[in-house]
Amino acid sequence: MAPSVTPTVTVGTYLARRLEQLGLTHLFGLPGDFNLGLLDELLTGSALRWVGSSNELNAGYAADGHARLRRGPAAFVTTFGVGELSAVNALAGSFAEDVPVVHVVGLPSTRAMADGALLHHSLADGDFGHFVRVADEVCATAVVVRATGACTAIDRALMTAVGSSKPVYLGIPADVAVAHVPAAPLGRPLRVLHSDPAVAEEFRVALTDFLGDAPEVTVLAGPGLHRRHLEERVRTLAAQNGVRIATQSASKAVLDESHPATLGVYAGRFTRDPETRRRVDEAAPLVLAGVVMTDFLTGSFTHGFDPDAAVDLHLDHARIAGAAFYGLYLEESLRILEEVLEARSPRPEPLPRRAVTEAVPHVAAHPDGPLTHADLWPLLQDWLNPGTLLVAEAGTSFYGALELTLPDGCDLLGQPVWSSIGYTLPATLGAMLAAPERETVLVIGDGSAQLTVQELGRLLTLGLTPTVLLVNNSGYTVERAIRSPEAVYQDVVEWDWTKLPAALGAPATPVFRAETPAQLVKVLHEVRADREHAAFVELVLPRDDAPDSLVQLARSVR
The missing domain is CATH 3.40.50.1220 (TPP-binding domain)
Structure with a gap:
């Protein structure tokens, strides 16, 4: 009788199957020479859909937004050194805000690292542990996977991500990615979130x-x-x-x-x-x-x-x-x-209902005057549909959104704990891929957008239909409200914002510009009439204008 053959899969395939079992459908990231073999193993024969990003920071932000909208972790892939370090800020934000993200890094071969080879993308000192130690500071666990024990190492890291709701780091050397391991563990689902x-x-x-x-x-x-x-x-x-x-x-x-x-x-x-x-x-x-x-x-x-x-x-x-x-x-x-x-007995009587004031549509005192936050947010509140996902960037956008009474079924996505400007544009991409059926509105300032705007091209060319409201108020309004409003470091370069969608590969995207409340009302009406397409709207506001809640916050910080 011929000996039985134990089924095996590569380490990369094993990881892909485990991610699929956790419900993942998308994989964000960028290719690099140390992760190419790993990417082939992750994507060949799997249902994971690759979503390439413009840089690793954006990939991390997109994975963060994806995880927030789906029931489980998200994942992104970078290469060793130059790639993974670009993503550290995104990982820190995921850690601070309890978002389960799996950062998969393609490392040099086991032999090269053991020999201390002076490879490119390294610090040329023979120490290949520098960047793992960096990741360990902003992740619940940071693991370099070896061929022996690879299945256990991967499973433990994934269970840690789900159980702690924190990011984890999986470094996979190039030779380990294609090494074969037993497939049998894949028949047993990961057991997570079981209370004592x-x-x-x-x-x-x-x-x-x-x-x-x-x-x-x-x-x-x-x-x-x-x-x-x-x-x-x-x-x-x-x-x-x-x-x-x-x-x-x-x-x-x-x-x-x-x-x-x-x-x-x-x-x-x-x-x-x-x-x-x-x-x-x-x-x-x-x-x-x-x-x-x-x-x-x-x-x-x-x-x-x-x-x-x-x-x-x-x-x-x-x-x-x-x-x-x-x-x-x-x-x-x-x-x-x-x-x-x-189970309370006797049960309390129902509490009296709160008095609810019937909403009255906002009418700007000066429809043809400058558009200010005092008009922007009430007009936006009148316009939002129930069930909308409102994404608001740190600063004026987030604190303006806090002043809204959102329609039923709406959600507000922001990053108020880590508060890294530029987060929301890539996060919107990830969130919309997790919930493409939801109407999504992104409000982001000009200074924030200039950090991560490259991802607008990907967002607009994937068939997604967000409404992007770009608040152009000529610089860093939050910092101006805190200190030195006239300082040169508060300025940003003036961009021709309405030409940006075309420049980033989406020339068919409708673009608009509003400088007055009357213009904003007209633009929002036109956007609502065309829900088949995305829309990019530049909103021009006075430089030092800000929502009341942000003014209070700035005073506190000051």
């Missing part, structure tokens, strides 16, 4: 005791809920008698802003509604769900509540008045919270 049953029961008992018979429970919902795609669970909580829900700015609209249980956005002293601030600061009990306590999200640390006196639900553990419950994922702790609230 004993810890879950301890948490249930402690939570029941902590909440007691409180007639009203206030929940502050943070961006962790988006990372775990728990929006539906939030809506279920909001339907419970006695529950009120406020959101952080990074999770604005996680609950429809017309919902009777919503309290609006909470940001310490920057909270727009004093009643919202009072209810959160004085809440007893208070539940923090996926909350992040950074300066921009707490009104420069002016929050009036004590996290150590609250129920604090994190991505991978929970706390009740300081007592920790490790091994309990947010999905499970939120489910237990729902069940404990449902």
Whole structure:
């Protein structure tokens, strides 16, 4: 009898299959001589769709945006040294904002690295660990895969990305990418996000005791809920008698802003509604769900509540008045919270509905005067459709978006924790590939766009139909509001923005320009009438004009 042959696959193919099992459909990145063989293995015979980027930073941003809109991690591929270092800023943003991104790096061969060969793209010192150590600072784990144990190394890294909701680094040497490994492990799905049953029961008992018979429970919902795609669970909580829900700015609209249980956005002293601030600061009990306590999200640390006196639900553990419950994922702790609230006896009476003022369409006081933020955002609010994905760049765009009351079903995508300007344009590409059916509107400033605008060409030539609103206010408005508004370093080069789509490969894209409220109303009407195409709109605003919330933030920083 002939001996049985154990089925094998290459390491690159194994990784591709595991990514597919996690639901990935797209792979972002750039080719380089050290990752070409790896790319062939990843893409040959797999369903992964390659999305080339203009540079590695953009690829990382696109993967970040992709992961935020899909239920699971995203991945991008770069080459060793010059490629991977270009992506470090994107990885740091994903780490700071809890986004599971897999950074796959094609490395030189195992022999070349072991011999300390003075290769190109290296520091010519024979040490090939420099860049892995850099990645280790901004990733949950950084692993160089060897042929022996490759399957285990890949599986552990992918489970870490999903479990921690953080980026991970997989360095794969050129020879390892094509080395054969057993295919058998692929028959067993990766087991991720399983809470410890004993810890879950301890948490249930402690939570029941902590909440007691409180007639009203206030929940502050943070961006962790988006990372775990728990929006539906939030809506279920909001339907419970006695529950009120406020959101952080990074999770604005996680609950429809017309919902009777919503309290609006909470940001310490920057909270727009004093009643919202009072209810959160004085809440007893208070539940923090996926909350992040950074300066921009707490009104420069002016929050009036004590996290150590609250129920604090994190991505991978929970706390009740300081007592920790490790091994309990947010999905499970939120489910237990729902069940404990449902089991209250006697059940609280429904809370009175908030008074809702009927929306009145905005009318500019000076329709033919200069377009200002005071008119831009109300006009945009009137124009947005329910269900829209609004992407807002750090700075004037994000803080202007915070002043909107978004229609039901809308989401706000931004990066308020890391706040790296230029993030949103590539992130819009990734987000739209994850949810192409969603109407998507990007608002980005001129200074931010100049960092990553190359990706506009890819965004417009893939058949996607975003509306891109380019806020041209002649420079770095946020920095001007903080200090030295007349300084030369606050200026950017003036571009002919409306010619950009054609220059970047999309000459058929409709382009518009608006300098007055009346022109903006006309442009938005024309854009709405043609939903079959993308649109690029240049909005010309005064240099020093800014949304009120951004002015407050600048004063705080100053």
